[in-house]
Amino acid sequence: MxxxxxxxxxxxxxxxxxxxxxxxxxxxxxxxxxxxxxxxxxxxxxxxxxxxxxxxxxxxxxxTEYYIIKEIHKKLLAMEWRDFEFLSSTILEFCFGAFDVKTSQASSDGGVDFEGKLPVYSTLAKDLYGIIEVYGQSKKYTGNVGIYDIKSFVAFANSKKRNYVHPAQLFMYFTTSDFANNSVKELAENGFIGLSGFQLATLIYKHKQILTDKSEIINEIIN
Known part of the structure; x- marks a missing residue:
């Protein structure tokens, strides 16, 4: 044009x-x-x-992909909060390669909505040398995720520290909306990964071939 x-x-x-x-x-x-x-x-x-x-x-x-991804994001915003938690687990497993992925009980998640383990492989032989524990929170919001939401998640992350043990851990925060500027800063300062609704929609689109076969929820979102 x-x-x-x-x-x-x-x-x-x-x-x-x-x-x-x-x-x-x-x-x-x-x-x-x-x-x-x-x-x-x-x-x-x-x-x-x-x-x-x-x-x-x-x-x-x-x-042209922008319009497709925008529509996926629109469907994310409209989905039920519990479905979004299951979707987050699916993304962790099939977009990031995690295993032993679980979605927490709806009534007692204790600050974590989904969790799993990321394998650490050698580049060529693909031998497993270790794992990274992943703990995530997923929030269906319409407005931006505020600083107090992130600080609460940081407090949860601190509670996962174990006396005299230093397991490799990663904390992720997924939302259907977006993050306030100070929330983005707080995530970065703590080494957390925060993915907005539009980032998740883009991720879903890029992995649509495998996700449509693995998740009925995502299949409905894409189609």
């Missing part, structure tokens, strides 16, 4: 809220190119999808 045409159509319809800041770029194509490419780069860093795959002053390439 011609870049100028793209901007003109956007200006007419204002169909994508994420591009409110691009209205200014209607009269300045270079500003729009910089804006779009910055967002493309940020999307790649966070392992998500973006509306455009490439933007120059002449041509805009639309990323």
């Amino acid at each position: 011609n870049t100028e045409q793209c901007l003109t159509e956007y200006y007419k319809t204002k169909g994508f809220n994420i591009f409110k800041s691009a209205e200014y770029a209607q009269s300045n194509i270079l500003n729009f190119v910089e804006f779009a490419n910055r967002n493309i780069l940020e999307a790649k860093k966070s392992n998500t999808s973006f509306l455009f795959s490439n933007v120059t002053k002449d041509i805009v390439e639309v990323n």
